[in-house]
Amino acid sequence: MQNWSSESDQRLPLYQRLADEMRREVTAGRWRPGERAPSENELAGTYWVAPGTARRALRELVDEGLLESIRGKGAFVRRPNFDRSLQRFFRFRPANDGRVIPDGKILRREREPAPSYIASQLRIREGEGAVSISRLRLIDDEPVLHEEIWVAEKAMPDLVEIPAEEIGPLLYAIYETKYGQLVTRANEELTAESASAETARHLKVPLGATVIVIDRLALGYDGQPIEWRRSRGRADQYHYQTEVR
Amino acid sequence: MQNWSSESDQRLPLYQRLADEMRREVTAGRWRPGERAPSENELAGTYWVAPGTARRALRELVDEGLLESIRGKGAFVRRPNFDRSLQRFFRFRPANDGRVIPDGKILRREREPAPSYIASQLRIREGEGAVSISRLRLIDDEPVLHEEIWVAEKAMPDLVEIPAEEIGPLLYAIYETKYGQLVTRANEELTAESASAETARHLKVPLGATVIVIDRLALGYDGQPIEWRRSRGRADQYHYQTEVR
DNA sequence: CTGATCTAGTTCTATATAGAACCATAAGAC
């Protein structure tokens, strides 16, 4: 690596350019989740910087949540168990442990041109190929959540072909293992409405019952949108909690 | 200061004990919001640590959001403009700027013994003195939010005596200026319901319309609860947004 | 009076170094 920092703006501090470079290693898949990153001294050696600078870059990525460092062992590429971290916020009222991941039953799955709003969210052109999934989540065979999911087809080719058994309850795992798309964070927007006929049928609630609606845009390491999803759940069963600061 | 770090666990790293000490300076009000904290060199001198260590402690508090550091000028005690930061999450649907702070009209305000649930939230004993406020928030004289607010009386003595004109739309400002209670973060829990008769009357919506309910526990620097509040807004006007990671 | 330049104070970057704390494994004692 002669000119490793040529990608970043030369005016940026050295430790930031190094952090950028390391971030690229991760997003490009050359450093894979679970693996150990080079040690401080190795980094200092291969990139020709002082150990302190290498350390500073490492710390940057640790703060960011991309790496996890363990004293005496090394710094490891983090695998965000995202499905669980999302579950943290959206949980059942009767103080259940929340650890149960609801079962997933796919109702519909097909290739479709992206509607205007979806396209703008996923940053593709209107009418471009997309995959639309309708899924019901159940606990003890009771419906608790209905999800309407959209992904860009060019990012996930042949997603419709994957056998339903393989998909199971964890869609994000498929994105990662099959397509190398790792969801690291998401923006959520929440509101409420009264159940439409279709929603009422899915969730087995009376027509007009109060339901919570969550729109979520899931993003990757680099901030690129991966999936858009709208979830609806019964307001009398779900609470949504978060910390503001 | 002979033994400044005697408060913290001696086994903790030096920079953390120093950060603790500085945090105490802020929470005790000896360093006030807006003021400049001692410079890196001053800190190093008065606390007998290396400049690098002082810097590390400063950085800790900056990351935490307690200080804000400006190159060439100094590190300043931050005044969390909390009302605005809360507003960030809870905004009108038609993409308004959100910068408008709704007007506040106090409907009721009185001393009352704390009910069981409120007491446990505020960490006081059941039946202990509390102040209950019912407030309506309006934009252009249209009601948009109804709030039911509880604070411990011993923390805010004579809150009921303060003239209504002084209170205005920003209650948190009163907590800070009159009682030295600075809100720095909050836990929010959100759900939805259909409007009760009272809510319908307050918000001028039909009985049974969908409303969003937000329970918020506001906390101070030290994590002590300052205020509990339940807000109700029209679901067709409000969205709630947040970032998950 | 106006504008440029200097100066002291501040945070920020980058380097270097020594040792503590911790982990995993190899070597040795029994």
Added chain:
DNA sequence: GTCTTATGGTTCTATATAGAACTAGATCAG
């Protein structure tokens, strides 16, 4: 064979130092 000890690798702490980048105010030139 089992336990203890040593060893090398790792991150983390703490120190020190030199200079860059930036701010605010004083000084000086015209």
